[in-house]
Amino acid sequence: MILPNKLNILDQIELAKAEEKLSKQKAKQLFDSGDMSRIEVGSFAGLCAIHAYLFGDIYDFAGKMREVNIAKGNFRFAPLMYLAQSLEHIDKMPQGNFDQIVEKYVEMNVAHPFREGNGRATRIWLDLIFKQEIQQVVDWNRVDKEEYLSAMQRSVVKDLEIKALLKTALTDQIHDRELYMKGIDVSYYYEGYSEFKTDEL
Ligand SMILES: Nc1ncnc2c1ncn2[C@@H]1O[C@H](COP(=O)(O)OP(=O)(O)OP(=O)(O)O)[C@@H](O)[C@H]1O
Numbered sequence: 798m799i800l801p802n803k804l805n806i807l808d809q810i811e812l813a814k815a816e817e818k819l820s821k822q823k824a825k826q827l828f829d830s831g832d833m834s835r836i837e838v839g840s841f842a843g844l845c846a847i848h849a850y851l852f853g854d855i856y857d858f859a860g861k862m863r864e865v866n867i868a869k870g871n872f873r874f875a876p877l878m879y880l881a882q883s884l885e886h887i888d889k890m891p892q893g894n895f896d897q898i899v900e901k902y903v904e905m906n907v908a909h910p911f912r913e914g915n916g917r918a919t920r921i922w923l924d925l926i927f928k929q930e931i932q933q934v935v936d937w938n939r940v941d942k943e944e945y946l947s948a949m950q951r952s953v954v955k956d957l958e959i960k961a962l963l964k965t966a967l968t969d970q971i972h973d974r975e976l977y978m979k980g981i982d983v984s985y986y987y988e989g990y991s992e993f994k995t996d997e998l
């Protein structure tokens with residue numbers, strides 16, 4: 798199914814390209830404008846702000862909680878019936894150290910609050926928490942795609958793999974523009990988008 802979009806694109810390949818280009822431009826702007834510093838760190842409201850920023854020109858559902866159930870592989874993300882309640886719980890989860898932050902991220906992934914674009918928006922959200930709370934961010938370029946996706950699949954049962962994987966990729970270079978832009982490219986690559994380089998848009 799092709800998602801209804803504000804660009805009135807009906808061709809799925811064309812939509813994927815336009816979505817990648819426009820939302821990467823916004824991801825770049827989020828950093829360069831300083832808008833990122835105004836995002837609430839570690840809350841669902843903050844995640845909505847990121848999602849709306851990235852996808853607001855493309856989808857009506859940007860920044861809004863999904864209204865359908867979704868699954869990936871054989872995992873069903875939080876059922877709609879419990880989604881709002883689960884997000885309230887996640888908001889209250891502590892984020893004072895590395896383990897707590899990853900645990901919160903894993904729960905937000907299980908919630909998967911949006912119709913589309915969860916992976917990409919939630920990784921930015923995760924880095925904002927790391928940055929504020931432990932003065933580090935993930936160097937995504939050091940996190941292998943297959944290992945990451947398999948650790949995330951596994952995380953709904955056990956979070957050891959994702960914790961180990963992210964821990965080895967932490968860096969103190971929290972203000973490094975190049976690292977951020979590269980991180981966006983890698984994050985999009987995980988989801989199958991690799992047409993454009995963020996910094997060149
Ligand atoms: N089987 C799975 N179980 C749990 N989490 C998963 C699974 N597969 C993927 N994920 C996590 O969900 C993220 C995005 O997955 P998905 O494609 O469902 O979301 P999306 O809403 O389409 O987001 P995006 O468009 O950014 O990819 C992945 O990056 C990974 O973190």
Ligand SMILES: [Mg+2]
Binds near residue numbers: 913914915988
């Ligand atoms: Mg997707």
